[in-house]
Amino acid sequence: MTVDTKTSLCPLCKEIVAVGASRCKHCHAEISAPKKKFISDKLNNFKAGFYAGVLLTLILVLFFYYKFIL
Ligand SMILES: [Zn+2]
DSSP: OOOOTTEEEOTTTOOEEETTOSBOTTTOOBOOOOHHHHHHHHHHHHHHHHHHHHHHHHHHHHHHIIIIIO
């Protein structure tokens, strides 16, 4: 059995399923996402958190600027 880059093996029934499929089309078992995607999701969460932090800091700076300097 050959597995190319676009297919993967179901961990339960060992049938060929598409890479990135969340559910096996043969046994309908849920397939965990590839590790690469998991890392990029983590990175996106980190980026979102970073931008939220920057935005919050900016709002606080503007708040104090208007309150105490003007
Ligand atoms: Zn399966």
